[in-house]
Amino acid sequence: MKHTLNDTAAPGVLCDFSKLLARILMSVMFIVAGYGKIGAYAGTQEYMASAGLPGVLLPLVILLELGGGLAILFGFCTRWVAVALAAFCLAAAWLFHNVPGDQMQQILFMKNITIAGGFLILACAGAGRFSFDHAMAKAKRR
Numbered sequence: 001m002k003h004t005l006n007d008t009a010a011p012g013v014l015c016d017f018s019k020l021l022a023r024i025l026m027s028v029m030f031i032v033a034g035y036g037k038i039g040a041y042a043g044t045q046e047y048m049a050s051a052g053l054p055g056v057l058l059p060l061v062i063l064l065e066l067g068g069g070l071a072i073l074f075g076f077c078t079r080w081v082a083v084a085l086a087a088f089c090l091a092a093a094w095l096f097h098n099v100p101g102d103q104m105q106q107i108l109f110m111k112n113i114t115i116a117g118g119f120l121i122l123a124c125a126g127a128g129r130f131s132f133d134h135a136m137a138k139a140k141r142r
Contacts, residue, residue, distance in 0.1 A: 012129075019128030020075075026118060027073035030085065034066025051095050064088055072122070075131020079123045086119035 037044045037058065045055030064084060071081040093112035099105035127133040 016129040019122075019125065020130040022118070022122065023072050023075060023078070023127060023131070026115070026122065027069040029115075030065045030069030031073065034062050034064075034069060037062050037065065053095065061088075075127030075133050078127035078131060078133050082119040082123035086116040086123065089113070089116035089119065 041058065044061075045058050048055055048058060048061075065088075068081045068085050068088075071077055072085065089112045093109045093116070097105045097109035097112060099109075
């Protein structure tokens with residue numbers, strides 16, 4: 001079978017490795033950020049308060065970033081976690097980086113919007129063969 005640039009799906013192995021690499025690349029930032037918030041708990045609460053968010057939400061943020069990042073990394077409940085992280089990225093963009101006139105904040109705003117788009121694609125595509133999701137689906141079929 002001949003593949004062209006117009007094909008709608010990559011060949012199986014390439015697609016599965018690409019999904020694995022995408023999950024690794026997308027998860028690292030969230031794992032590091034979530035872990036970092038544990039060590040800088042009070043400062044992060046203050047930063048959240050400066051944006052009008054109650055600091056009591058910080059454990060949920062850590063759980064979503066660290067836990068969600070690990071779930072994406074290992075391909076566990078990938079579709080649901082990807083949707084949650086997409087929503088998180090959109091909320092973070094709006095609440096923390098929507099500062100018209102500040103070029104750096106606008107770049108961060110667009111970065112978060114772009115990451116949200118990547119997570120939505122991951123939610124549609126799924127985790128791929130190299131994931132817990134695939135292993136669990138395979139075990140169910142047996």
